[in-house]
Amino acid sequence: MHPLATELNHIIRSGNPHILEMLSDLGRNLFFPKGILSQSAEAKQKAKHINATIGIALENGRTMQLDSVMKLLGDISAADALTYAPSFGLLALREAWKAGLFEKNRSLAGKSISLPVVTSGITHAVSTFAELWLDPGDTVVLPDLFWGNYNLILALRRGARLVHFPFFTPDGGFNHTAFEDSVARTAAENGKVSVILNFPNNPTGYTITAREAERIAAFLTATAEKGANVVAAFDDAYFGLFYGDEPIRESLFARLCSAHPRLMAVKLDGATKENFAWGLRVGFITYGTCISGDSRPVFEALEKKTAGAIRGCISNAAHLSQTILLRSLQAPEYPAEKQAKTRILQQRAQRVKAVLEDPKYQAAWTPYPFNSGYFMCLRLKTVDAETLRCHLLDRYGVGLIAVDAHNLRVAFSCLEERDVAELFDTVLKAVKDLEGPTG
Numbered sequence: 001m002h003p004l005a006t007e008l009n010h011i012i013r014s015g016n017p018h019i020l021e022m023l024s025d026l027g028r029n030l031f032f033p034k035g036i037l038s039q040s041a042e043a044k045q046k047a048k049h050i051n052a053t054i055g056i057a058l059e060n061g062r063t064m065q066l067d068s069v070m071k072l073l074g075d076i077s078a079a080d081a082l083t084y085a086p087s088f089g090l091l092a093l094r095e096a097w098k099a100g101l102f103e104k105n106r107s108l109a110g111k112s113i114s115l116p117v118v119t120s121g122i123t124h125a126v127s128t129f130a131e132l133w134l135d136p137g138d139t140v141v142l143p144d145l146f147w148g149n150y151n152l153i154l155a156l157r158r159g160a161r162l163v164h165f166p167f168f169t170p171d172g173g174f175n176h177t178a179f180e181d182s183v184a185r186t187a188a189e190n191g192k193v194s195v196i197l198n199f200p201n202n203p204t205g206y207t208i209t210a211r212e213a214e215r216i217a218a219f220l221t222a223t224a225e226k227g228a229n230v231v232a233a234f235d236d237a238y239f240g241l242f243y244g245d246e247p248i249r250e251s252l253f254a255r256l257c258s259a260h261p262r263l264m265a266v267k268l269d270g271a272t273k274e275n276f277a278w279g280l281r282v283g284f285i286t287y288g289t290c291i292s293g294d295s296r297p298v299f300e301a302l303e304k305k306t307a308g309a310i311r312g313c314i315s316n317a318a319h320l321s322q323t324i325l326l327r328s329l330q331a332p333e334y335p336a337e338k339q340a341k342t343r344i345l346q347q348r349a350q351r352v353k354a355v356l357e358d359p360k361y362q363a364a365w366t367p368y369p370f371n372s373g374y375f376m377c378l379r380l381k382t383v384d385a386e387t388l389r390c391h392l393l394d395r396y397g398v399g400l401i402a403v404d405a406h407n408l409r410v411a412f413s414c415l416e417e418r419d420v421a422e423l424f425d426t427v428l429k430a431v432k433d434l435e436g437p438t439g
């Protein structure tokens with residue numbers, strides 16, 4: 001093991017030895033190298049005469065640049081756009097995102113969490129999480145209605161075993177019994193259980209209620225209390241897009257980040273969906289657990305391991321994107337802008353709900369409960385989802401997603417309110433086409 005990894009592990013062990021048990025083999029071996037990046041960071045502070053450390057180009061003391069690039073960047077300087085960002089991400093952005101987490105999650109008040117580490121979008125945050133916390137063969141518990149890319153990230157690339165529980169009870173709430181059975185069985189078999197929960201959920205658009213959140217948090221804490229190590233990751237990609245009074249207004253991360261020493265809470269989020277900036281590719285990974293004594297060195301050690309994983313994969317996330325996001329977060333108009341866009345999505349969700357009240361749809365599908373996010377999902381009663389998807393495309397020029405054989409996902413985030421009724425009428429027509437005259 002590299003001495004720097006040993007040093008980080010020593011710091012982590014002195015704050016909470018269970019963290020080391022929960023880290024993957026790779027996670028235990030990870031460190032942030034004192035290589036070019038840290039030597040050049042040191043030189044930036046001290047090499048006032050000549051600094052010839054880092055692999056960028058300078059001209060007359062400034063970042064070398066092409067006018068054809070710079071003229072597109074408005075008032076953003078080359079130093080804020082073209083140079084490398086740290087593997088950890090821009091410090092000011094990490095601090096601003098962390099401050100935002102405390103504003104958006106009331107239960108975080110008074111708790112200590114890591115500084116978020118910047119990733120290249122949330123996919124990369126999930127995959128970095130998997131590298132640090134999952135060994136090949138580890139079991140991850142997640143609902144049967146889930147973002148399909150977890151298959152590639154967790155199972156295919158990382159070799160984890162995915163165990164799915166039915167997301168909803170028949171009357172349409174979070175299926176605690178199924179979730180608890182899966183978690184308890186995995187904990188009993190392996191002594192370690194990892195879960196990934198995603199609210200607002202892709203593909204259903206469901207976010208748990210405060211009461212459901214309480215029960216999930218209590219159960220995971222009790223599992224840790226009984227002696228299993230629990231790695232609980234929260235994919236909060238669609239955070240903040242909550243409609244009506246039903247969904248809980250904060251991440252489960254906030255409830256669980258200081259629940260138990262055997263429980264490592266990991267928050268995966270970013271600007272992608274929440275700030276309507278998909279292609280900027282800015283995500284974050286943030287840790288919370290119980291640490292005895294000063295938590296800062298332990299969180300810093302975890303941040304260094306995370307940044308080491310990033311250094312060894314993409315090196316660092318786009319500097320320009322981070323600068324744009326930081327300036328947007330600091331803009332006085334930012335809160336109002338965000339609220340206005342959230343309201344548009346909420347109105348679309350309400351329109352979808354109103355249209356689907358019509359009993360004419362009842363024989364064709366049942367909508368899953370939805371109260372948040374970008375999506376809603378139909379459980380089809382009579383036809384295969386992939387067949388329907390293709391028919392909708394070929395006959396009507398309408399594009400939806402077949403999640404599996406039974407479920408069709410509608411991204412109402414892409415629909416104008418005025419098109420909602422036409423969309424569902426078209427889907428119904430297509431269902432009837434496939435059912436045939438006697439269907």
Ligand SMILES: Cc1ncc(COP(=O)(O)O)c(C=O)c1O
Nearest residue numbers: 121122123147198202235237272
């Ligand atoms: C639940 C969930 N997590 C993560 C992502 C990926 O986000 P990003 O584009 O930031 O990688 C998506 C995108 O569809 C998603 O639905």
